[in-house]
Amino acid sequence: MFWFTLIMWAVSFAISTYMANEAAKDMQPKAARLDEFMFPTATEDRPIPWVWGKVRQKGPNVVWYGDYRVNKKKEDGGMFRSDVTVGYRYLLGLQMGLCKGPAVLTKVWYGDKLIWSGRLAGEGDVQINLKPNWRTWFDWFFIIARLQNNIPSMTYDYDNPPSGVLHFYPGTYDQTPDDYLSHFQSPCPAYRGLAYCIFDGFVSESPQVQAFAFEVERIPNGLELADPTIGEDANPMNVAYEIFTDVYGYLPADIDLPNFNTAAATLAAEGNGFSYLKDNTDRASAIIAMIEKQINGHFHLNAQSGKWQIELVRNDYVLDDLATLDDSNVTECKMFSRGTWTGTTNELRLSFINRSNDYMESSALAQDLANMAIQSVKIPTTVEMMGVREPVLATELAWRELRSMSVPLAMARVVTDRSLWFGYIGMPVKYNYNVSAPIAMRITKINVGSADQDSIEIDLCQDLFASGQATFAPPESGWTIPTTTMTEFAERTAMELPQAVVRRNGLTGPLIWTLAANQYDGAENYKITIDGIDDGTAALTGRGTVDGDISAEATTIDIACANIEARQFLTTTGTQIGQDLVNLILVGGELVAPTAVADLGDGTGLRLTGCYRGLCDTAPAVHANGEDVWFVCLGAGINNTTQTPSALISVKLIPTTVDSEVAAGDVTDIALQLARREDRPYPPTLLTLNALTFPVSTDIDSPVAVAFNRRDHRILDEVSQLATDAETLDGTFPAAETTQYRLRLKNLGSVVWTGAYNAGAASLTGPALVKIVRACDGCPTALTFCVTARHTTGGDTLEALQDIEHETTVVSALSNDFYLGTLDTGETSEPWTAPATGDYDFTLDVAIATDLQAKVNGGALQTIISSGNTTGTLTGVTEGDIIEIRHTDSASSDERLLRIDAPGVTTDAYAVLIFTNVYWQTGGFGRGGFGVGRFGR
Template sequence: MWVQVALFVASLVISYLLQPKPPQAKPSAFDDIKFPTIDDGTPRMVVFGDVWLTDWCVIGAGNYRTSPIVKKQKGLFGSKRQTVGHRYLMSLHMGLCLLMDEITQIKIGDRVAWQGVSDSANQSHIRIHKPDLFGGDDKEGGIDGTLIIMKGASDQRPLPQLQQMYDSPVPAYRGVVTFFFDGMVCSGSPYPKAWAFRVRRTTCEWYNEKATIWLDDGNGNPIKAMNPAHIIFEAQTNEDWGRGTDIGQLDLDSFKECADILYDEKFGMCIAWKRQDTLKQFIQQILDHIGGALMIDRTTGLWKLVLIRESDKPETLPSFDYGTGMLRIEEDNNSSNELVTNQLVVSYTDPVSNETRTVRTENLASIQRDGIILQNKTYVGLPTSDLAGRVASRDMKIIQSHLKKFKIVLDRRAYALQPTSAFVLKIPQRGIDSMMMRAVRVEHGTLTNGEITVTAVQDVFGLPRTTYSQVQPSLWIQPSLSPEPIVNARLWQLPYPHLLDVFSPEQLALNSDGYALVLAERPNSLQQGFEMWAKTTGEPSEQYVGQGQFVSRGMVQNAVHQTSQITTLTLDTIGVMSIGQCALLNDEIVQIQAINFDNRQISVKRGCMDTVPTAHDENSAIWFYDDVALVAEKAIKVGQTLTVKLLSQTSQGTLDLSKATANSLLIDNRHARPFAPANVQINGLSYPNQIQALNKISWVGRNKISQNTAILDQNAPHQSVETGATVSLIISKKTSANGSYQRVVQKSGITGFSLDIVADNPSNDETKLVVNLDNAVMIKVELWAVKDGLTSWQRHSIEVAVG
């Protein structure tokens, strides 16, 4: 028996010794490990507030290495150490976003690997020691290594560890947030899990003290949200990812006002623009959250930010009825639909957990009557249930209010209305004594009819102030629709730059014909336009030469001095005008630089194109003519007199030719003449009132050919003059206050741009001029240009007291 047992044991030992050894686990090759990579040109995300970034992108990986996982395996003769897997270590270069203040949490595979608040320095280090995050060596390992945060400052240097990984020079990655991690990323299984980062950014170069809005999630967790006004400001001005708008083109007061309101409301947002939508769509998304609008203010030409909130002074709002500017009602979409949403569910994103949550608001009375009529809305930028609930209540109030809508036509008294503007509408003929409205769309149309079409909705904040009454008999009197004679009109010959809108410089060089600009003021708001009938010298009767449009005309309430500086004009009324528009002040062309509608003032550049600055009396007329087709379609020969009659038009007909006033203009070859010099200075001063002695006269050149269609004023830089153009000069003096001017000297053919006034010039220096001004109490300097025998359209005439 013992022999049989011994033979069995020997057989078992031999069998164990002869069996093949179990294979040692081999590590996966680096090429087998897959990462979510990023390509060149991929748009980089922009972070606002407190957000989670879950789109893990690996720019590069390297320094691949493994560490064996060795465990003891039991056998007949004891235990053996055997490699059962490997830990995978490597370097990862990860791209995150454009800008970041700090990182507060890192999740890998939906498990928290690190949390805290990272350093504020541009480059900082985070030690992540979670080797058992995914079960340790028995399962899928964990994370163990150092994360280097690089915020992409303008002076950021290339990271040495990154250069070592690629074994070649690398960029510094300025302007973008990147992370560099080196250490264990997984074990057992060669499949790294996705990384997610909770980051925060509210820093803004503008008004930073109101950029951060601290919120609470209701469980004691702080949320660092960003002021939406600052988000829109960055989207407008950022030159890297935004519109790149110059800050000077923003109405900063409106942005600051909105920032203050949102800060006080604790209306902070947390959102990341992932560049999947256009910038316009992203800005609109922010505006939808806050209930606001972004537009170009017609009165300033600047981008203006407006919040739709309750007016704190409703009694100051403009009011319109049939006697104060309302012409007619085109649409009245006020049919009531009782079956509207009565339960609204708003979804928002919790930045602490990165989960989508919901709040609900409802109208219980409507639900009991009609059943549940559900609507869902998503506001991804709202970070708290409190803020989501406030927005849900706002939207439900709008839905349940059955707001009235109108499309009305107003006259020019509504010039100041813009989208989001609040105003009061009074239509007693329809039982509406007073109703607060909010403009949705404002269409100014053309100058032909002077009408402003406004699409408006009843202001949800103004509902308590709306009053209704029984319909009363209309007291409105239908105005006369008969065409009226045009009282204020003027003919004016077009200068060279305006003719370039139709002709080329080569055509104008061969064409001496003149063209007239017809300026006419609307007799009343019902006159829609006018026909132009004209004849020239020798023609028996007027012929139709085109259709005209009315322009704005004003009377300057202050005397205007002769100057080359920007001048403020106070007008009797502000009509239709815009910044950059040309105007004709008597015979001087000016260009609008600023408009103050409240004070009826405009600031203008002086002596534009081929005109020079002159003094203008109080109550001088100014015509605003730019961008309107006003040219009579008739070429007139030089020396002929053009006579034009203007026939006003209404919906009922055209004025009879016999009732129209004739306007005449002698045509000269204006466009062929050289431009006068500009910015004339006496002793280095522009238009001085008094000097001790005349020492120097200087000016800058003008060139109509190189100027082309540009509108240059007196202070524009010097231009090389046309070939063959020279300057002529006359200096006169008075020897008594009541005396007349006597010519002292005249000089022509001047090619320079200054003259020194001397008592003697023995060397006949062309830059010097001998002038005897003995006993002078006043002097007058006249300066103009000459080319091919033609003088400039206007000449400078400057009078200065001496003594």
Template structure:
């Protein structure tokens, strides 16, 4: 069986036991774990099939993404056990972890935690950042969930993924009533009917939010204010009932039912309205939001073309709503804000009597004062000064009502021309496996190492074309005989192309198409075409980057010129030889599979095809002779494979080759003589048209043989075979060409 090469340490795998705190627990569901911005669980980056399910309760599971960062050839991946603890009040932490920490260790109740134990990276000793996507809707409430049928609002992300946002009314309700971390108000202090109406409106609008709060990010009241800013709402205490009210700025009123204040019904005075300058009017609102599925900040723009034209410029107003998780909702909010910001809004200061005591912030009301030129106006209350009881005056700063969330958004998300590349590895369709040549050993080993190579030693050489642009390289599985596959070694992808038309033995100008990685081709290096090795002397690539032509020198190293069919694959071997780092002996059959890898994964071995090669002592064999010619007549010199037709006497000539002298040089079939290798002789065989041996000449030491009329048996249509031998070992490839003779 194959002899394993000496192991070489090229790096290390790094393992850790990590405890991670995700936040207050419990939560409804843990949806995704990313490491280094790549999905590791419950689906691997670049794949669509889930290998695990999301977590809704305490679980012992695992992360199985060992090639997330390219496997052992790059930065490894994530693989190991995963303990999920939701932080329930009765939670008992794993004993093994407590023993690992030592001392008094709590059970971490009330906190969502994870324990990962396993591989975190390879080669690079710096673990990457872990991030988590969670959902909390109904878990962890202080008491029963308030109207659970409205808490989850379905939304569609830009990727087409369905997500669930939380109803902002429920967020505010919990902030108000939770006794652990909220304000701790009794639920009886809330006007349940009005809050429920707001929750229903937000549910109907699809106004679901995805946002988090912790004490480090600010005070709770700031978080509540941010939620109200998102939805265009207000919370206040009703001055008659003492209950907390939640109201929205919406066009949800009947004009005739709004309170009307005139000089006869509570209106004391109206100061002259203030109008904003049109030059300062906002013509564009830019809403920045957080697309939660891809975990990216994005933006949407809404424009008022009339304002832009009248102001002869774009006055933009950026605003951030970090709790908005999808484009559609961001577009609707952008239009809402644009309507308010682009209107030349009049500001009023209105003085009313105590009949206005029920007006609350953001409330809509009507005024009519013909003496001031106001026949009828609908205002929205802003700042309210209720004054002193003995004064009987309430002062309201208000604006004309232009608020409300549009039911239809006319902003369309422009489809991106960019498509996320498929990071899944694919099987390689262009693969060539053979035994390594002596020249390749010389290039890869020192002289001292070459001295230890035995005649029967051999190694495999693999060349493969890149199956997809995302594939970075490949791992090699190999086995000798019936042994099990061993993963050892790998390679980089070779530039490849296909012949655009068949070529004969002596064609040197070759057309090609289907070129891949053409920028890696080096002039003066080798190209593998079937079993033949040729030297690339020049190459021209067409504008399409995939077709062109190349000039090659044929029959290099230990090969001979051959004919090749149209569409034959060609592999440019420079810097792209794959090897499994194992030694084999003559007669062994080596079976291989190559597993292309991407930054996300390595190809499943069951999808890779097998390629087999039988070791034949290639590196030890002599090279075949070059420049074979048939000389006949007075001056005719016919290349052997052209099929000479001779009359009478003829001569077969060739040039010597020497693997030791040639070393790592690339000598072609048509190049001149090289000092012959010690012990090399040549054998000529002649066969008739029925493939019967006519005669054989062995032990030829020169570089030609003359045949006169004495050799009368050599007549008619024949096949000539020319071998090189060193002692009893022949060259791997022989010359075989037609010859016709008459007298």
């Protein structure tokens, strides 16, 4: 019975195997095409990452793949069966961009599997071959199961690790093109400065390519430290130095190298290393802020040396050696806070990337049990430091951060004289104003104002090292609490209300826009009086200052401000801004509206992004650091009574509370001359010079073509016409109100040339070079182009209150040449010392009615250009000779430009000839004029 059963099973197995083989022929798997391969990251516009220290880079960008080949994978069909195709092995080439070089490769992962580790600092190969050449009984079990169930395409290799040669290029600046890539890319770039890998002969059994990951190391050493590493991390000061020089473009001479090196040594001793992968479009300032946060320091420009420095917040000072704030230089204490335990934190969790735990996100915990006992409650907070990769460092930083948050610290805002003009954020000072004992404090904010102001406003925070650690009883603060008295607003202003606001509120102008900032002396709002008559009340307006110079075309603006948060603004669109004027902010005299607002990380200000510039009747303008910013969208005053156009009025903003107010006699008037603001035209936008918008430099040798985008105050949507010409939006423009434009030029702040108004076209032409030279008394180094708008309304011709203007560096063939002067009839030029020996060629742009003459070293006059001609040559000149010229033409009109080309050198000369004097041709060649028979102009 047993043998019979065995024989029957064998026959049955043979028959079923044969039938499976026949069925499998109809189920042969198909190879995937190259376009069916799925790569984790293959993006053309992805930014090149920057690496500092040692990091794990997940998902490097696949910048090329090709050299596609397919090999069939067959299995023995066994008894009565032919071989069966059970899958395919795919071979192809991959190129993966890593980061800015030069870099070092230390590990490679495929998916979650580590497939290589080592250290490859230069160009070289990594051999990867993890495919097994034998099978276990477990593998054969699945092969048999697959065959018996007619599933020939099923793979038994679940990990599917790749094999092949990985060629690494470190990203040096002399690396050569890859030989393998050169077969597929023509021309093949060397990708200098970019660390990348090429997988030559990548083998996979699936078109779904898992993500590669690489551990790369890049240690900058611009400071030339003896040891630029801190453990496996970069020294943060080398990272900062690289950003300042390579990104911001500062020269090494702009950086206080001894200061940077000292800080680098301190951080190395502390073990405070930095590792970070920047693979997004964040601004360099975000990396600098990250470094400042991790090292507990602040970068600043030293006002005395003009060099960049770092101030590390450390206990490295002697209190009596610090700059002092006391009765001798503090004029006002505007605000102080003793600090309370309820404002402190007693548990801090610091998030970081743990290199030793396979680069998983981790956290370090610090707790102040004494603080918990005082408050009888746990007050937690979280801090993120993404430049930290070591658990020991994370723990140290967590305790450092908690120490600064778990102790009540005193704060103050004072006004001083200018003795601390050189102060900077993070600077320690000795505070001895109205306190029983001196306190070490640090500057957290400083507004130095301008040189003509006699005061500085400084915000201060008690230094952590000057305070005791957490105890069961609050420490003595040393403060003597002053009394506060409500006074007139130090920061306030008034102006005519723009027409765009008047019509949106259904009002009739002229009306007055009032702004007053909270000075924390008890005032809750204010009363508006005009010419001594009460005319409304208003809430206080948020105020700040521009944090860093901004250009006229910038769309991101940082604002230094306190007590204003991003959540108070709307995230909005251009349409909402244009129609409803949401998020409206006054920067200097310009109205701006951002589409988004974010809090700066240190809590001292806001970042406005997606800004629409020059809204309503204002123009985009350049704004300097420290310029006033008013958040009018958060509250601004409008008086009740329509005013008389063009009147001179007196406005007072009187601080009030529910039951009290400052006496009107103690409030200074704001004298305001009304100028019919709501009737005036809008200035244009998008100023271009020679077809370039807000160019850095402009060639003036030919008349400059000036163009702009026109706007009309009658168009309701303020944003729509910022980039679209008003005539496109309203066909009755510019004829409806006879809108016209003219060009003016400024040099060194003064108007030097004014053109005529055009007929309303969106373009103007600058003056000829000779007119610019005459107006500026020589070829200028820079010019400001200003376009003014005017229109006629109610029978009156009114100009816009603001111009669109742009200062540009001048490019001219006359730049750096010697200016002989503007020469009227009979006047002698400035003496010019000949820069070379040889013949000097003279050229006039237009001929004159008499001869042009010159003399050398006070000798006889020579005719260089005869009457009616435009060229001539002064011969026989020796280097060092003194050349002077004159003309006697009083019949010609307009100006003439004379150019003198010196032989073989780049320093030439030029002059402007004018023709307003009457000349009697007698007498000799005298300095200041020819002869003695000259009439005055």
